[in-house]
Amino acid sequence: MLSRYGEADSRVQLDRLGGAAWQAKKARLKNRIRMMADQLISIAASRALSRAEPVAIAPGAYEEFAARFQFEETEDQLAAIGAVMDDMASGRVMDRLICGDVGFGKTEVALRAAFVMAMAGRQVAVVVPTTLLARQHYRNFVERFAGLPVKIAHASRLVSAREMKKTRQGLKNGTIDIVIGTHALLARGTGFDDLGLLVIDEEQHFGVAHKERLKEIKNSVHVLTLSATPIPRTLQMALTGVRDLSLLATAPVDRLAVRTFIAPFDALSVREALLREKYRGGQSFYVVPRIRDQDKIAEFLREQVPEVSFVIAHGQMAAGELDDIMNEFYEGKFDVLLSTSIVESGLDIPNANTLVVHRAEMFGLAQLYQIRGRIGRSKIRAYALFTVSASQTLGEQAQRRLQVLQSLDSLGAGFQLASHDMDIRGAGNLLGDEQSGHIREVGYELYQSMLEEAVADLRAGDEGEQEDLDSSKNWSPQIFVGMPVMIPSDYVPDLQVRMQLYRRLGDLSDRGEIEAFGAEMIDRFGPLPESVEALLKIILVKSFCRTANVEKVEAGPKGAIVTLRNNTFPNPEELIKLVADPASGLRLKPDHRLVFSRNWPTPRDRLLGVAQLMLHMARLSEGKTG
Numbered sequence: 001m002l003s004r005y006g007e008a009d010s011r012v013q014l015d016r017l018g019g020a021a022w023q024a025k026k027a028r029l030k031n032r033i034r035m036m037a038d039q040l041i042s043i044a045a046s047r048a049l050s051r052a053e054p055v056a057i058a059p060g061a062y063e064e065f066a067a068r069f070q071f072e073e074t075e076d077q078l079a080a081i082g083a084v085m086d087d088m089a090s091g092r093v094m095d096r097l098i099c100g101d102v103g104f105g106k107t108e109v110a111l112r113a114a115f116v117m118a119m120a121g122r123q124v125a126v127v128v129p130t131t132l133l134a135r136q137h138y139r140n141f142v143e144r145f146a147g148l149p150v151k152i153a154h155a156s157r158l159v160s161a162r163e164m165k166k167t168r169q170g171l172k173n174g175t176i177d178i179v180i181g182t183h184a185l186l187a188r189g190t191g192f193d194d195l196g197l198l199v200i201d202e203e204q205h206f207g208v209a210h211k212e213r214l215k216e217i218k219n220s221v222h223v224l225t226l227s228a229t230p231i232p233r234t235l236q237m238a239l240t241g242v243r244d245l246s247l248l249a250t251a252p253v254d255r256l257a258v259r260t261f262i263a264p265f266d267a268l269s270v271r272e273a274l275l276r277e278k279y280r281g282g283q284s285f286y287v288v289p290r291i292r293d294q295d296k297i298a299e300f301l302r303e304q305v306p307e308v309s310f311v312i313a314h315g316q317m318a319a320g321e322l323d324d325i326m327n328e329f330y331e332g333k334f335d336v337l338l339s340t341s342i343v344e345s346g347l348d349i350p351n352a353n354t355l356v357v358h359r360a361e362m363f364g365l366a367q368l369y370q371i372r373g374r375i376g377r378s379k380i381r382a383y384a385l386f387t388v389s390a391s392q393t394l395g396e397q398a399q400r401r402l403q404v405l406q407s408l409d410s411l412g413a414g415f416q417l418a419s420h421d422m423d424i425r426g427a428g429n430l431l432g433d434e435q436s437g438h439i440r441e442v443g444y445e446l447y448q449s450m451l452e453e454a455v456a457d458l459r460a461g462d463e464g465e466q467e468d469l470d471s472s473k474n475w476s477p478q479i480f481v482g483m484p485v486m487i488p489s490d491y492v493p494d495l496q497v498r499m500q501l502y503r504r505l506g507d508l509s510d511r512g513e514i515e516a517f518g519a520e521m522i523d524r525f526g527p528l529p530e531s532v533e534a535l536l537k538i539i540l541v542k543s544f545c546r547t548a549n550v551e552k553v554e555a556g557p558k559g560a561i562v563t564l565r566n567n568t569f570p571n572p573e574e575l576i577k578l579v580a581d582p583a584s585g586l587r588l589k590p591d592h593r594l595v596f597s598r599n600w601p602t603p604r605d606r607l608l609g610v611a612q613l614m615l616h617m618a619r620l621s622e623g624k625t626g
Contacts, residue, residue: 050220051091053091055088055089055117056089056120057089062119065115069111073105074104074248075250076104076250077105077108077109079246080247081109083096083246084224085112087244088197088222093220093222093223095223096246097244097246098224098225098248099245101228101251103348103373103376103377104250105248106201107140107226109224109248110199114178114197118150119150123171123176123194123196124199125192125198127185127199127200129201129202130182131322132343134156134181134182135156135158135326137201138152145178150178151177151178152177152179153171153179153181155167155168155179155181155190156182157184158320168189168191171190171191171192186210196221196222197221197223197224198223199223200223201226202226256379256382258372258376259383260372261385261386262386262402263385263387263388264390265387265390266387270385273356274286274308274354274356275308278308280380282354283332283336283354284308284335284337284352284354284356285337285339285354285371285375286301286310286336286337286339286356287340287341287344288338290340293358293359294314294340298310298312308335308336309334309336310336311338313325313326313337313338314340314342315342341371343371344373344374350377353378353380354383355371355375355382357385357387358387359387360388361395361398361401372384386402476506477542477550477551480552480553480554480555481538482555483603483607484531484534486532487502487531488529488532492525501521505517510543517536537608538607541610544615544618545618547621548620549621550562550617555606558599560595560610561593562594564592571621571622574620
């Protein structure tokens with residue numbers, strides 16, 4: 001019955017095992033979770049009921065468009081594309097989250113969906129958080145749709161006011177098929193003739209007001225959300241089944257993980273990193289947290305690394321100037337781009353494979369992960385150096401963020417990172433602005449499982465009161481036979497490994513699975529000690545107990561006392577017959593407990609006897625009397 005609490009907070013108050021406080025906490029949560037599950041179900045139900053015109057796919061044209069993709073699709077990509085196509089053809093409104101690491105092909109999923117929708121004669125809007133990302137997506141879309149009868153427009157501050165006015169008119173009268181833009185698209189003055197698909201890229205960067213506007217638009221159109229590190233609330237809604245989720249976890253062929261280093265700022269290390277990239281023919285990003293930091297770093301580059309040429313970029317520059325700078329860097333005219341975090345969203349410069357982040361402790365976890373995703377997008381090994389202040393002590397949260405980032409140096413770790421973020425920050429209330437403090441009472445994992453079960457019960461139409469939300473499936477029978485039932489520390493010394501083994505054992509119920517687990521233990525750790533053999537037998541006995549609705553078995557030398565859960569047995573007629581048979585050695589006590597008279601002198605006898613007894617009761621409960 002182990003579950004991971006989540007946040008490693010030393011201030012957590014522990015409850016006594018078997019005490020009433022823990023049960024009281026879970027009981028308090030029951031009603032809150034049921035109410036939340038009710039709201040989640042109504043959101044999901046309204047989405048399921050809102051119909052959308054099925055979108056037909058023209059096979060020939062679609063295959064030709066797909067063939068323009070210059071890389072080989074990964075299995076995850078194909079599965080995500082298939083799921084999106086099924087959603088759009090299903091006749092109900094799509095709300096799917098594509099969670100994939102930076103450079104794992106989320107944009108391709110959006111391109112295919114946009115193609116199908118545009119060819120069906122309906123409009124597509126792609127909303128992104130930054131002007132640079134809007135420009136990059138616009139270029140990608142124009143390149144991929146070249147020669148096709150699809151009109152694509154760009155809406156951001158890089159576009160002139162006259163051009164923007166023309167775009168708005170085109171969207172209203174239906175002459176523009178696909179528009180790619182920043183939150184300028186969410187302005188009240190922007191209307192659509194027949195919007196069919198809304199693609200939201202990196203939704204974690206949009207503010208509350210923008211999200212409320214997106215909600216208004218979302219009600220009747222297909223929505224595809226792309227994110228490498230979804231915000232906790234979005235991830236939670238996907239995990240509870242309110243939104244559909246597709247994971248892109250497979251790295252593209254030949255992709256190498258980024259080597260990550262975290263260290264106090266050291267001029268020599270930074271100089272070495274930048275020069276190594278220059279001399280292997282590549283480019284570097286130097287990212288600072290604030291615009292005012294740029295002058296100091298520019299001075300450092302001029303004095304300490306005069307061999308490299310650099311250019312400065314930040315979000316307060318004039319749109320045209322920023323556009324020119326990015327174009328020049330993309331074309332390789334400079335060795336280093338010294339910028340603020342504006343580079344974090346989606347920039348694709350394959351030749352840039354070294355990253356230096358100044359004062360990394362001032363960035364958020366997802367932000368750092370996204371910034372690191374700007375490098376390592378080709379077949380060349382990339383290096384990220386996160387420098388922290390040498391003179392100031394890091395706060396606890398900043399330390400944890402950087403530790404998590406350094407530990408997640410494998411490819412495809414964005415989903416894990418989002419989960420860590422949910423641990424550090426909490427998921428928040430899914431349906432409002434306030435934080436769900438009660439998640440902390442039981443820990444994230446148990447809360448999640450209680451919420452999932454409540455959602456499942458409501459979906460199944462179970463509106464009745466339950467004794468406990470986690471009782472119907474996760475209750476655990478208690479078996480007492482008077483012998484050690486455990487994995488000893490001298491057999492498996494590592495505590496974490498023992499915990500994982502106990503956790504896996506809790507999920508086993510089938511005899512074949514338990515035998516396979518025992519064989520694996522022998523293979524990994526050697527011959528099974530008696531206490532581990534007893535543990536495996538007890539796990540099997542517990543599965544029989546669940547079938548027979550037996551809550552507790554207390555065995556001794558003269559037999560066993562069996563307590564039925566809620567005093568009920570699945571097949572009462574057969575139990576009455578058994579009690580009436582004098583040869584069974586069974587009698588029913590006034591408190592409804594069953595007493596079996598047996599001769600079990602040793603603990604081993606008791607264990608084997610209880611196993612046979614519970615197997616018999618399980619068979620009786622299923623009507624198998626043979």
